[in-house]
Amino acid sequence: MLFQGSAVALVTPFTKENKVNYDKLEELVEFHIKNNTDAIVVCGTTGEASTLDDKEHVAAIKCVIDAVNKRIPVIAGTGGNDTDHSIMLSRIAENFGADGLLIINPYYNKGNKSGIKAHFTKIAQSVEIPIILYNVPSRTGVNLSPKLVAELAYGVENIVGIKEASGDMAQVAEIARLVDNNFSIYSGNDDSTLPLLSLGGAGVISVLANICPRESHDLVYSFLSGNVEKSRELQLNMKPLIDALFVEVNPVPIKTAMNLLGMEVGNLRLPLSHMEASNINLLKQELKNFGFDLK
Template sequence: MAIFTGAGVAIVTPMHSDGSVNFDKLGELIEFQIANHTDSIIITGTTGEASTLTEDEHVECIRFAVDKVAKRLPVIAGTGSNCTKTAIYLTKEAQKAGADGALVVTPYYNKATQKGLIQHFSTIARSTDLPIVLYSVQSRTGVNILPETAAALNRECDNIVAVKEASGNISQVADILQMTQGDMDVYSGNDDQIVPILSLGGKGVISVLSNICPQETHDIVAKFMDGDVEGSRDLQLKALPLVHALFCEVNPIPVKTALNLMGMEVGPLRLPMTPMEEANRQRLAQAMRDFGITVK
């Protein structure tokens, strides 16, 4: 059984003006997501600026999200690291906190071989009972999880059950699904490829767009799953200009900017992320207005 089916939000980590985590605001964002039918909360991922959280902050954010959600929907904790030992620690802490799954990104900077990826992910998987979602995003980490590697991990480890596929390569997604014959769930890691991946048998999306459009992103998946492929496709195409604006600078710069433009007051980014360039900010604001979002 899938950890979730639908649109899971890769939720931002709101900050106070001094750069500390704003847990009160994080609670508000979680409630906003649940009220607007998000299907899962993915905490401390790339969009949550996990790479600049301390280990203590990282674990505290996971605990907070699990407690706030209170089993109303699944919580998946980002627990990846380029250090296998650190990833094991974070994954164990996520299990202790009561998370429903762990999202584990490919080791960044190290650029492990495919053999190294198998050893890395299988070692983490053996350390926990949590279902593991592999996260393949070569554009950020420098290494791709090949379909053969994903399939081998799925065969070797019962709790490696899914992959967040952000390679942008639809053929690779098709190969993963063919090689695993339904034993491995696939979530789109790109908001502009939700419908194409669903058409191949994907279970949904782990979404940046959901931060600002949770209902609409949920509906893209729900309509497809209910057989309204045309309605799903129309929503996907309508969202494309906004999706492109949300990625005109590196994530999560635009999405935190968008939330602030909506009056959500999620605060600043942590260095080395910097404020959005004004021209891009104006482009984003216009795309939001065109989509029907009120910009303050």
């Protein structure tokens, strides 16, 4: 198992000049290790990877790997809709020392079943480190079917898990039915971590963990240790805040929240931009309700 618990889907901080803020990235790594985050995903959706050029992308991955220094697993987002480009990024991340890769389902050109299967297989066979599939049909326009997930799980040795962000618990249950215990299922939605754990999940790749790392860790480990009631309490208590963090497209609200809390992660890159005023007010209120002090 690559990791168990809560992996933060780390934001990419920017300077006032809209450059990657590597000093802040190192600071965020220390914050997460201090606050019980179990793994770090760098250059995923929340990290605005689609707006990073290749030089920034690989530099951000190396920065996080070096800052973590093997204290917790680092999973690099190296997927895309160009198989050869994904292979290039994946090999670089492996050479830097990444513990695993997060590979998204191809978007825009989508791919048919045979193409998608070949895409994941070819990337996985180009490296030796473990790969987590990333199914997020709301972003990609294509859903990874449970049958295809199982074919990849049994057919490709280093495809070891999936980040399931379809929001469909029946689909999660079918994946869990079809794969064996060596294949890890992670929630890609903070609002359904507990339901996924109840189906045999191993944890969450979390947006919320950017500001609630301890709570995200505790939610998973309370369940895994048998304290379902505490896990349920955490899930329900955090739901209003989670809802506010997804009132607009991710990562707009989470970066806004981090800035409101004084974490100074900078602006977003276009085509993402600032939140609507009414949504900022909602986010501020839920942060206060959860006990945060705004700066």
